[in-house]
Amino acid sequence: MTNPTFEDVAVAPPRGAIPTVRSPVDRSAPSGLVGLLAAATWLAAAGTIRYWPDVPEVSWDRTEEFALLLAAGASTIAVLTIAAQWLAPLRRVRSAAPWLVVIGLIFAVWEVATAKTAVLPMPFFPPPQAIFEVLIDDHKRLLDCVLASGKLLAGGYVIGATLGFVAGVAIGWSVKAGYWIHPILRFIGPLPATAWLPLAFFVFPTSLSASTFLIALATGFPVTVLTWSGVAGVNSTYYDVGRTLGASSRFLVFKVAIPAAMPYVFVGLFMGLGNSFAVLVVAEMLGVKSGLGWYLQWSQGWAAYANMYTALFIMALVCSGLITLLFRVRDSLLSWQKGLVKW
Amino acid sequence: MVIAQSHPVASPRDPAAGAGAGAGAGTRLEAVDVSHRFDLHGEPLPVLEHIDLTVEPGEFVALLGPSGCGKSTLLRLVAGLDLPTEGELWVDGRRIEGPDPSRVVVFQDPTLYPWRTVWRNAALGPEAQGILRQQRGRIEDVLRLVGLSTFAKAYPHQLSGGMAQRAALARALVNEPSLLILDEPLGKLDSLTRITMQSELVSLWQRSGFTALLVTHDVEEALYLAQRVVVLSDRPARIKAEIVNERPYPRRRGDPYLTELRHRVLAELGLDATW
Structure with missing residues (x-):
């Protein structure tokens, strides 16, 4: 079996996003002019949305509000950019400025291509204000879906990560545990968790418990493998040092092996999180009658494409937020380490 | 081996004998x-x-x-x-x-635990033996002895080679070997x-x-x-x-x-x- 090594994992771009490496001192920070340019593009997008008439066939309820929102965004960017001349903590807005320019342009181009000229055919490609409309008008259902997905994900992830961690430490530490767990892991682990889906949905009493099981499985495998390689790779002189200083095997496991393996464990937790997203969405599309995956499927069924894009947008926000959270936890726990993978 | 008989019968080390003996x-x-x-x-x-x-x-x-x-x-x-x-x-x-x-070993590499500060590395022996509470003062004394008092809160990767080896020495000496x-x-x-x-x-x-x-x-x-x-x-x-x-x-x-x-x-x- 080819277990992913730490180096493989550490340099592989995380699922769904490219890691950005932020240099501590950003000498190439753009000047305030770029910030003002960003404000201008946002204002231009707002003007386009507000004053360019929509194609006659369709109309949207919240065009006006969305234009106002972009205009408010434009003035916020402008104010922050100008204030940053004097307030050092606001300088961060400068490094975001080029991106803000691009975002303003995207809004303008998107708007023109959809609502204003219908170059992109209509029901399939809604304009930005349609997404905004869904966010406002359907926020209750969306919030319910986020909570439902969150609950399911949290349950499965915590169970999978805990069991994976314990199994990984056991295999890495004890020859006997390795003898029994390793072949199972080797045989079942590479199977994608979604392959269990049909079985899980009739073995488990509820679709919720079935999905929890699948998410736990998807999380557990990478966590087990990486915890195990972390524990197995601990410098053996660390144990020699501990033993000469009077450490019991309990101490060697909890105070030496586990802390030394933590960088690997976090790589496993990170990979497990990516896997768990995939399984969550599939499970929600196929069996569970709630959550963002279900919302995606449901809105597609009603040809409510704006709702579908909105769900995708929220999903990206949530997944990226969770990964960021995981990396924050890691950074604070592993502050002793140099050269961490950045997010 | 015959020579073994010339040795007195093994007696367990008195755990109190080492502490504070100087x-x-x-x-x-x-x-x-x-x-x-x-x-x-x-x-x-x-x-x-x-x-x-x-x-x-x-x-x-x-x-x-x-x-x-x-x-x-x-x-x-x-x-x-x-x-x-x-x-x-x-x-x-x-x-x-x-x-x-x-009988403590100081290895060629300092082999400090990278996730512990200098102080917590020096405290390893007492902690492993469950007597950390009584030995806190001693850890500070030994760090002073090897000239690392000001680096007590530093992590090993922040130390130079010589300082790391001094920390390893402190970790050994804390146990009064x-x-x-x-x-x-x-x-x-x-x-x-x-x-x-x-x-x-x-x-x-x-x-x-x-x-x-x-x-x-x-x-x-x-x-x-x-x-x-x-x-x-x-x-x-x-x-x-x-x-x-x-x-x-x-x-x-x-x-x-x-x-x-x-x-x-x-x-x-x-x-x-x-x-």
Whole structure:
């Protein structure tokens, strides 16, 4: 079996996003002019949305509000950019400025291509204000879906990560545990968790418990493998040092092996999180009658494409937020380490 | 072995005896006909052969030999990390059957736990033995002794090589070892730091009174530090010669007597052709 090594994992771009490496001192920070340019593009997008008439066939309820929102965004960017001349903590807005320019342009181009000229055919490609409309008008259902997905994900992830961690430490530490767990892991682990889906949905009493099981499985495998390689790779002189200083095997496991393996464990937790997203969405599309995956499927069924894009947008926000959270936890726990993978 | 009978019956170490005892607690070490073999792909590989060695309480002995000869193996046996294939090792009349905090090793690499600060690394021994609460003051004392008080909260990756090795020394000394086992502890330091640390080692040893067993392949270092230099042969290691260095401390590096001894040691190692 080819277990992913730490180096493989550490340099592989995380699922769904490219890691950005932020240099501590950003000498190439753009000047305030770029910030003002960003404000201008946002204002231009707002003007386009507000004053360019929509194609006659369709109309949207919240065009006006969305234009106002972009205009408010434009003035916020402008104010922050100008204030940053004097307030050092606001300088961060400068490094975001080029991106803000691009975002303003995207809004303008998107708007023109959809609502204003219908170059992109209509029901399939809604304009930005349609997404905004869904966010406002359907926020209750969306919030319910986020909570439902969150609950399911949290349950499965915590169970999978805990069991994976314990199994990984056991295999890495004890020859006997390795003898029994390793072949199972080797045989079942590479199977994608979604392959269990049909079985899980009739073995488990509820679709919720079935999905929890699948998410736990998807999380557990990478966590087990990486915890195990972390524990197995601990410098053996660390144990020699501990033993000469009077450490019991309990101490060697909890105070030496586990802390030394933590960088690997976090790589496993990170990979497990990516896997768990995939399984969550599939499970929600196929069996569970709630959550963002279900919302995606449901809105597609009603040809409510704006709702579908909105769900995708929220999903990206949530997944990226969770990964960021995981990396924050890691950074604070592993502050002793140099050269961490950045997010 | 017959000689074993001449030793008193083993008595468990009084756990209270070491704590706060301070100086003068050196231990007597005896290796009696020790041989050791490694199992290399099913073939026995002899590493040590018939080593007989006695180190008196408070003595500073250096083991000198070509690299890979088995010096470090002998240290692991003394530390109790491995058990000898044949023969016996005794400290103060008790047979060595496993590691013990009274016999601490300082390795060639500092081997500090990178996830612990200097203070928490130094606290490792008391913490592992469950007596950290009583020993807090001692940890601070020892860090001051090795000059690391201001770095107590630093992580190992923030330390220079010399500082890291001092932290490793502190981690050992906190346990008030009666035998300090030094496995080329200065081997990876730059030559200037090494000279400073050699003098520091001597004064620590003089102050604390432990027995010191040093492995090195640096002839000069062995002669500068030790009262007796035991020269080992190529693998399998046998004791080739013992050279007593009677110079009192502090020693001077330019001492012609040390130069003379150095010539003798190199001759024992078969390296005097370049003299």
